[in-house]
Amino acid sequence: MSKLGLITKGLIKENPTFVLVLGMCPTLATTTSAMNGLEMGLATMFVLILSNIVISLIAPVVPDKVHIPVYIVVIATFVTVLQLLMQAYVPQVYETLGLFIPLIVVNCIVLGRAEAFACKNSVGDSALDGIGIGIGFTLSLTVIGIVREILGSGSIFGWKFIAGDGILAFVMAPGAFLVLGYLMVLFNKLAKR
Amino acid sequence: MAEYLLIIVSAIFVNNIVLAQFLGVCPFMGVSNKLSTATGMSGAVCFVITLATVVTYLINKYFLVPLGLTFLQTIAFILVIAALVQIVEIVLKKISPSLYQALGIFLPLITTNCAVLGVAINVVTKEFTFGDAAHMLNLGEATVYALATSLGYGLAMVLFAGMREQLAQSDVPESFKGLPIAFITVGIMAMAFLGFSGIV
Amino acid sequence: MAAVSNLKNMVLSLTLVCLVCSAILGGVFAMTSAPIKAAEAAKTNASIARVLPDFESEPAKESVTVDGTEYVYYRVPGTGYAIISTVGGFGGPLTLMVGIDEKGIICNTVVLSHSETPGLGAKCQTDASFIDQFKGWDPAAKKLAVTKDGGEVDAITASTITSRAYSAAIANAYSVYLKLGGNE
Numbered sequence: 339m340s341k342l343g344l345i346t347k348g349l350i351k352e353n354p355t356f357v358l359v360l361g362m363c364p365t366l367a368t369t370t371s372a373m374n375g376l377e378m379g380l381a382t383m384f385v386l387i388l389s390n391i392v393i394s395l396i397a398p399v400v401p402d403k404v405h406i407p408v409y410i411v412v413i414a415t416f417v418t419v420l421q422l423l424m425q426a427y428v429p430q431v432y433e434t435l436g437l438f439i440p441l442i443v444v445n446c447i448v449l450g451r452a453e454a455f456a457c458k459n460s461v462g463d464s465a466l467d468g469i470g471i472g473i474g475f476t477l478s479l480t481v482i483g484i485v486r487e488i489l490g491s492g493s494i495f496g497w498k499f500i501a502g503d504g505i506l507a508f509v510m511a512p513g514a515f516l517v518l519g520y521l522m523v524l525f526n527k528l529a530k531r
Numbered sequence: 532m533a534e535y536l537l538i539i540v541s542a543i544f545v546n547n548i549v550l551a552q553f554l555g556v557c558p559f560m561g562v563s564n565k566l567s568t569a570t571g572m573s574g575a576v577c578f579v580i581t582l583a584t585v586v587t588y589l590i591n592k593y594f595l596v597p598l599g600l601t602f603l604q605t606i607a608f609i610l611v612i613a614a615l616v617q618i619v620e621i622v623l624k625k626i627s628p629s630l631y632q633a634l635g636i637f638l639p640l641i642t643t644n645c646a647v648l649g650v651a652i653n654v655v656t657k658e659f660t661f662g663d664a665a666h667m668l669n670l671g672e673a674t675v676y677a678l679a680t681s682l683g684y685g686l687a688m689v690l691f692a693g694m695r696e697q698l699a700q701s702d703v704p705e706s707f708k709g710l711p712i713a714f715i716t717v718g719i720m721a722m723a724f725l726g727f728s729g730i731v
Numbered sequence: 732m733a734a735v736s737n738l739k740n741m742v743l744s745l746t747l748v749c750l751v752c753s754a755i756l757g758g759v760f761a762m763t764s765a766p767i768k769a770a771e772a773a774k775t776n777a778s779i780a781r782v783l784p785d786f787e788s789e790p791a792k793e794s795v796t797v798d799g800t801e802y803v804y805y806r807v808p809g810t811g812y813a814i815i816s817t818v819g820g821f822g823g824p825l826t827l828m829v830g831i832d833e834k835g836i837i838c839n840t841v842v843l844s845h846s847e848t849p850g851l852g853a854k855c856q857t858d859a860s861f862i863d864q865f866k867g868w869d870p871a872a873k874k875l876a877v878t879k880d881g882g883e884v885d886a887i888t889a890s891t892i893t894s895r896a897y898s899a900a901i902a903n904a905y906s907v908y909l910k911l912g913g914n915e
Contacts, residue, residue: 359557359560359710360557361557362553362556362557362560363553363554363555363556363557363645363649366553366556367552367553370849396748399744400744401735401736401737401740401741401744402736403736403741404736404741404744404745406613407610407613407745408744408745408748410609410610410613410642411606411610411745411748411749411752412748412752414605414606414609414610414752415606415752415755415756417605417606418602418603418605418606418756418759419755419756419759421602421605422602422759422760422763422767423759423763425763425767425770426763426766426767426770427766427770429767429770429771429774433844437649437652437653437656440604440605440648440652441554441645441648441649441652443605443606443609443648444609444642444643444644444645444647444648445645446557446643449643490849490850491849491850503850504850506848506849506850506851507722507725509849509850510725510848510849511550511551511553511721511724511725512718512719512721512722512725513718514553514718514721515714515715515717515718515721516714516715516718516719518714519710519711519712519713519714519715519717519718520711520715522710522711522714523706523707523711524706526706526711527706530706546823602756602760603753603756606752606756658817658824659823659824660817660818660819660820660823660824728821728822728848729821729822729892
């Protein structure tokens with residue numbers, strides 16, 4: 339696969355949200371607004387790229403039977419680094435995303451990429467794979483966030499275009515499931531063309 | 532006693548772990564195709580969440596907090612959960628092969644079920660208000676909360692599996708087939724559960 | 732390609748990974764602990780500055796127990812108190828910081844954290860007509876309860892429970908103030 343292909347495949351062909359359907363929890367929980375979705379996507383991308391790089395480096399020397407625990411420790415380390423950095427430099431973002439930052443550890447996308455790609459490929463390719471899938475994830479989350487923010491609060495990235503409230507259900511839990519469901523339908527429809 | 536009742540109602544209905552907190556959605560979608568697998572998974576999750584919460588609560592209180600190592604929470608908790616799942620698997624295989632047959636295949640999936648880590652972290656970091664003033668949960672409350680939360684998980688899963696079995700036989704438009712219609716169904720279910728908010 | 736999975740290798744690699752990771756984390760923790768403390772302090776000071784009028788002296792963090800609940804508060808000598816008070820709202824805990832001056836008059840209130848319904852109860856953070864009614868409120872003269880309960884607080888439309896909780900949180904803060912011997 340070409341280097342460019344590694345980056346672009348996460349957008350459509352292997353889109354982590356709409357095609358692989360991985361990492362649903364943060365996708366649903368943190369997309370109450372476009373900004374929140376974007377921030378969550380970037381946070382996940384940070385962990386994804388770094389863990390992909392390190393895992394592709396250490397994979398040849400890790401005994402097969404303990405590879406999962408080793409990968410989890412590596413991922414958890416980067417998640418904790420991210421937690422500490424966010425608490426120190428962007429405390430407000432850390433507060434909004436809350437529980438879902440530590441939960442990146444169990445995001446199936448991160449461990450999934452480690453297992454399916456990083457442990458069998460070169461460092462460079464693994465980094466590109468992390469970037470590609472990360473961008474795909476970030477974009478999906480931002481799109482869901484945009485739709486929910488438009489419908490639920492009548493604004494885009496905090497810029498309000500209607501006075502008053504939107505359809506509140508879309509900011510709340512049911513809206514997350516509904517928007518994701520309908521966006522998947524749209525994605526299926528477009529992907530089939 | 533009243534407080535425990537409030538915890539139970541709140542954890543099962545009002546703040547349902549899947550429908551209101553979005554934890555454990557992947558396995559929720561993954562194994563809710565059939566009622567029988569959904570029940571099996573719910574049982575396994577119930578067991579692991581309760582056990583993991585108690586163990587991580589103790590580790591946090593008597594090890595991480597006194598040593599000032601709370602920044603290692605995430606890494607310590609996930610390792611404990613992974614180890615616990617392994618132990619449960621081994622023990623279950625030895626003492627109850629029939630139970631192992633029913634739950635066994637779901638156990639390896641549970642390590643990466645964010646519901647387990649989510650509940651464990653929530654219990655030691657968040658303040659709760661049940662009835663009166665806000666406070667951190669004590670061990671008894673944490674156990675009840677974990678058990679009730681996982682029962683809520685089971686409830687949502689079993690209800691949803693029942694619906695999905697019906698759904699599989701209905702005529703759904705091509706693009707909606709599979710997960711999209713499932714997500715929309717959960718959305719409507721979540722709306723129904725919104726009706727519980729405010730009762731505790 | 733992977734190394735042989737014998738016991739020695741497995742234990743060795745796991746131990747090694749854990750050691751390296753703990754070392755990295757220890758390092759990052761040491762590096763970030765000062766900025767994290769600074770960020771937290773900045774947030775608290777910003778809240779205190781919002782609930783109390785201009786002050787010059789440094790706020791001192793203290794705590795007191797009233798009716799079995801421990802309250803954290805900041806004493807600003809010569810100005811008043813910023814008291815943190817948490818009650819159960821509609822969706823979960825609702826935490827306020829309440830500024831009370833030395834005469835027992837409420838200066839302002841600010842929501843520190845909440846889990847109220849977006850667009851309804853969550854308006855307690857943004858609805859100016861609701862928040863501003865507490866500025867200059869004298870709890871000794873005006874009852875801190877929503878009008879439905881016989882008090883004088885105008886509730887947020889369709890969010891009586893949140894408004895009730897908000898009023899209760901302020902009332903609690905006031906009882907902390909009384910306990911501190913505010914009206915000397």
